[in-house]
Amino acid sequence: MGIEQQLNAGKHLATMRAVVQHRYGPPSVLALSEVAIPVPGSGGVLVRVSAASVHPGDYFVMTGKPYMVRLVFGLRRPRHGIPGMDLAGVVAAVGSDVTALRPGDEVFGWSTAGALAEYACVPADNLVPVPANVSVVQGAAVPTSAMTALQALRKIANVQPGQTVLVTGASGGVGSFAVQIAKAFGAEVTGVCSTRNVDLVRSLGADHVVDYTRTDFTRSEKRYDVILDNVEAQPLAAVRRALTLTGILIPNSGRGGRWLGPIRRIVKARLLSGFTRQRLKPFTSIGKRQDLLALADLLTTGQVRAVIDRTCALDEAADALRYVAAGHTQGKVVITV
Ligand SMILES: NC(=O)c1ccc[n+]([C@@H]2O[C@H](COP(=O)([O-])OP(=O)(O)OC[C@H]3O[C@@H](n4cnc5c(N)ncnc54)[C@H](OP(=O)(O)O)[C@@H]3O)[C@@H](O)[C@H]2O)c1
Numbered sequence: 001m002g003i004e005q006q007l008n009a010g011k012h013l014a015t016m017r018a019v020v021q022h023r024y025g026p027p028s029v030l031a032l033s034e035v036a037i038p039v040p041g042s043g044g045v046l047v048r049v050s051a052a053s054v055h056p057g058d059y060f061v062m063t064g065k066p067y068m069v070r071l072v073f074g075l076r077r078p079r080h081g082i083p084g085m086d087l088a089g090v091v092a093a094v095g096s097d098v099t100a101l102r103p104g105d106e107v108f109g110w111s112t113a114g115a116l117a118e119y120a121c122v123p124a125d126n127l128v129p130v131p132a133n134v135s136v137v138q139g140a141a142v143p144t145s146a147m148t149a150l151q152a153l154r155k156i157a158n159v160q161p162g163q164t165v166l167v168t169g170a171s172g173g174v175g176s177f178a179v180q181i182a183k184a185f186g187a188e189v190t191g192v193c194s195t196r197n198v199d200l201v202r203s204l205g206a207d208h209v210v211d212y213t214r215t216d217f218t219r220s221e222k223r224y225d226v227i228l229d230n231v232e233a234q235p236l237a238a239v240r241r242a243l244t245l246t247g248i249l250i251p252n253s254g255r256g257g258r259w260l261g262p263i264r265r266i267v268k269a270r271l272l273s274g275f276t277r278q279r280l281k282p283f284t285s286i287g288k289r290q291d292l293l294a295l296a297d298l299l300t301t302g303q304v305r306a307v308i309d310r311t312c313a314l315d316e317a318a319d320a321l322r323y324v325a326a327g328h329t330q331g332k333v334v335i336t337v
Contacts, residue, residue, distance in 0.1 A: 018117030019084070019317045023077050024064025027318035027325075030083065038113070038121040042095040045124050047107060049089040049337045051140035052115040054317070055173050056254055058083055059325045066261035082114025083317070084335075087122070088130055088139035098124045106130045108139035110287045116317050118337055128292045131300040138299070141306035141332035142177075146295050148252070148285035149178035149228070153185060156281050157226045157248045161186025166217065166242065169230030170206065171197035174252065176307045176331045178228050179204045184303040190224065192217055192231075197330060200307065218242050228252060232262075236269060240278055248279045255327075307331025 020033045040046045062083050064070050073079055088108035091101050101107065101124055109127035111120045130139040152174075153159045165182040169175040170191030182189045183205040191206035194213050201209050210217045218238040225247050229239055232253035243249050251269050256262040262282070269280040298304040309330040312320045320333050 016118035017314060018082050018114070019314060020081050021062060021078055021083060022081065024062070024070070026063065027321045030062070030318045030321070032315045032317075035082075035117075037119045040093060040095045040121045042097040043124055044095045044121050045091055045098060045101055045107070045127055046093040047087060047089040047111075047120050047122055047127070048092045049087050049115060049118060049120050050136040051089070051311075051334050051336050052084045052087040052120075053141045053143075053145075053332050053334045054084060054116075054320050054324050055086070055144055055332070056324060056327075057144065058085065059321050060254065060261070062321060065258055066256060066263075067259050068261060068263070080113045082117050082120075083321070084115030084117075085110045085112070086140055086143040086145075087111055087115040087120055088136040089120075089337075091127075092119060094124070100124060101127060106136065106139075108136070108142060109292060110143045116314065116335060116337075118314075125289050126287060126292075128289065128296055131296050133302070134299050137308060137311060137334050137336065138306045140334050141173075141308060142295055142299070143287070143292060144285065145173035145332065146177040146181075146304065146306075147287060147291045148174050149181050150291050150295060151285050151288075152228050152250050152252060152283065153178060153181050153226070156250055156283050157228070159185045159187050159226055162188070163225040164188045164190070164223075165226045165228070166190040166192065166210075166224040167206075167228045167230065168192040168212075168217075168233070170201045170204070170209075171307075171330050172230060172327075173329060173332050175228075175230050176200075176204055177304060178230070179206050180304045181298065182226075182228075184298055187226070190217070190222075200330060204307070223247070226250070232265065236265070236272065236280070240276075240280075243278050246277050246279070248281055251280065251282045309333050311336050 107127040165187040171193040190208040191201035273280040
């Protein structure tokens with residue numbers, strides 16, 4: 001009996017393999033375990049996960065640090081107990097109110113209750129069809145990182161054709177999408193990366209590449225209309241030197257102190273923004289179906305692709321998160337299920 005028939009018959013679903021964590025901590029708190037397959041609510045979709053990607057935010061949630069993440073994800077222990085958000089897979093069953101998706105549809109999107117498992121329950125609004133020319137591995141790599149890049153460049157910076165855009169961390173998860181999206185918007189794009197990633201960033205369409213191991217972009221004469229700073233390796237004052245008089249700087253690193261993460265830097269940027277014509281605009285990305293649909297279009301036309309650093313198996317999730325936390329990812333790390 002298929003999953004959908006079991007749900008319709010009110011039967012208790014079988015179990016699945018899932019990465020679980022019963023407390024916050026380093027990757028060693030993760031264990032592969034057998035748990036009950038979740039049952040979707042009326043507006044939910046049960047997805048048989050084919051692939052799920054991990055990003056620095058998943059590491060923050062797994063460790064519960066900065067501590068402020070616990071306000072959202074559970075004070076004493078992670079509320080859902082299964083890490084991960086971004087996934088791609090096949091619809092196994094839908095809730096009674098879901099009409100836009102059917103069992104068998106191939107979808108990608110973001111879960112709010114964990115993704116590193118054989119099945120995940122996802123609100124229907126968080127899923128869109130995987131474009132025909134895109135693999136599930138590519139699809140799983142897209143949601144959070146690409147939506148962050150899209151929202152930064154479109155909603156926050158409103159990038160226009162001909163503007164100059166500089167992206168730091170251009171070889172990383174957010175940066176590799178940002179370079180391509182800024183190009184798709186008609187900007188003249190500069191990517192900042194290390195020597196080993198120069199060819200990669202150029203292949204993503206960057207007009208100029210700055211190798212940060214040789215050149216400090218904040219000390220060159222060049223000025224940019226928009227800077228998306230995914231790394232924040234240099235102080236705000238230095239990065240502002242590379243911004244035009246009315247340019248927009250988006251400080252975007254999530255790294256920071258044990259308690260508040262990047263909050264101190266965010267507050268500083270916002271306060272400073274009131275005293276200068278330059279606009280300093282830190283922001284928090286939000287999962288939005290419309291944005292994922294826009295990205296699906298960019299994937300379909302080939303203007304955007306996901307760079308896959310490596311794929312790992314479900315039982316290698318701890319290593320995958322350790323690797324992401326080290327901050328040297330080339331594109332995305334995807335776990336195939
Ligand atoms: N605002 C939001 O809501 C939001 C949402 C998602 C993510 N974020 C944040 O965005 C940041 C980037 O995320 P991500 O997924 O892209 O991280 P990532 O995949 O870990 O990116 C790391 C990349 O940065 C490069 N890098 C390291 N130091 C650099 C430097 N000094 N200059 C230029 N490149 C450098 C690394 O390449 P090398 O090792 O070769 O240097 C690597 O390719 C994170 O801090 C994350 O927390 C914010």
